[in-house]
């Protein structure tokens with residue numbers, strides 16, 4: 464009898480030991496990995512502020528109706544001089560949906576800066592925001608003091624100030640520029656644009672159609688704009704290609720047999736697997752670098768992660784209205800209603 468009791472007690476101790484060995488680390492691990500700050504605690508004032516609605520007080524309606532317009536330049540002593548101004552603007556992403564954006568030159572995305580490999584460029588940025596800012600030239604091989612990192616490579620550009628970035632545009636490829644100050648908010652509400660550096664003599668593949676598409680997310684609740692910060696639970700509920708949601712996205716027009724080059728730029732905080740109906744395409748450049756022909760993947764979906772660029776090329780062999788869209792179905796909705804968001808048509812005649 465005593466032996467049986469001992470056995471039961473030992474059995475319990477062993478069982479308890481097993482539970483301790485296997486369960487406790489899991490419980491501890493789970494709590495270590497828990498998203499402790501899904502929103503903010505309220506003690507983090509800067510965090511609270513970043514998650515507030517973007518102020519629309521006194522913000523004018525945009526006078527431009529499309530983003531990424533090519534930025535004119537002036538030639539000064541062999542240098543191409545471009546001017547940017549960062550300021551808030553009310554921007555229409557759909558007929559009945561207006562966001563409060565922080566924009567370069569009053570458009571979303573900011574202007575398309577175009578240069579030829581080896582050009583000397585100077586870009587003056589005037590800060591008309593209520594907060595400091597800087598610009599990072601993503602992927603372009605600039606000198607370190609032109610890299611746009613606040614407090615590390617330059618002083619933040621204060622409201623009212625102008626800063627001059629100056630570098631040689633190289634190498635050829637698809638690049639983009641964006642704020643590097645409080646980028647969680649500033650990029651999310653519009654402070655980015657495309658920067659294309661053409662090879663001397665143009666692209667070897669000689670496309671007939673060459674378009675840039677910047678992919679973004681927006682969070683609009685009760686008419687107020689918030690920076691879409693998926694990592695905080697502040698998901699986007701609108702999704703844009705070049706600052707417009709479907710059906711207001713632009714269409715690509717082409718003829719059968721023409722070569723089409725599309726350059727995707729992931730300028731938001733989410734990944735977008737872009738799917739083309741009708742034709743496979745080749746990935747001809749990644750992050751501004753040409754892919755050798757023997758290494759070009761043939762695909763009908765390309766996932767564009769934040770910061771990435773993919774240049775694709777294809778030649779339609781039959782006419783039609785061919786859709787191009789993100790394959791995360793939520794991203795093809797406008798505030799949860801399909802169709803919308805990241806959809807557009809390739810109209811081949």
Ligand SMILES: [Cu+2]
Nearest residue numbers: 735789791794
């Ligand atoms: Cu998507």
